[in-house]
Amino acid sequence: MSNDKDENKPINKKVIKEKNLYDSAFELFSNKGINGTSIDDIVKKAGVAKGTFYLYFKNKYDIIDKIILKKSASVLKEAVEVTLSKNLQDFSQSIIFFIDYIIEYLRGNTKLLKIIHKNLSWGLYRKAIASANQYEDMRIINELLEEIRQKENIDEEEFEINLFMVIELTSSICYSSIILQEPYDIDTMKPYLFNMIKKITG
DSSP states (O other): OOOHHHHHHHHHHHHHHHHHHHHHHHHHHHHSTTTOOOOHHHHHHOOOHHHHHHHSSSSHHHHHHHHHHHHHHHHHHHHHHHHHHTOOOHOOOOOOOOHHHHHHHHTTTTHHHHHHTTTTTTHHHHHHTTTTTTTHHHHHHHHHHHHHHHTOOOOOOOHHHHHHHHHHHHHHHHHHIIIIOSSOOHHHHHHHHHHHHHHEEE
């Protein structure tokens, strides 16, 4: 029994150290910005040695990518699951509900939005798909999106193109309207965004 506990201790310590690094980096990037945060800042806040950082991450931009993937995957999974639970009959209506859910989530989590806004794009989505084996949430999202595509009987290429346009359009509006209030606040922009989404997916 004691041997089992001893075997688990290193694993638990590694998990805690990695979590501390993620949490510290997220807070520092949120408050100081990515350019204003160094690896030294991250390890100091996490209470670990600098060498420990490199056991988990290649460099500062590697931890940024992984934070964005983890946080985005969690948000997307939640949004897809809630959308599917509504059993909406119209595809455009489902997409608009999905996008609205994400917008409202980001409105209430501006720290996250500040970090991911330049990366909330098709490139992130493709990177997330490629990392599906590493992130359980992304594997689930892939399955849920495929469920939607098959339910709507949409061609794979058409579905991917529609998704690309919706993601790019939404990402370009979210940061400006929520954080900068430009050209107008998000409530003013939403009807225009949703109207464009209807045209894309209708």
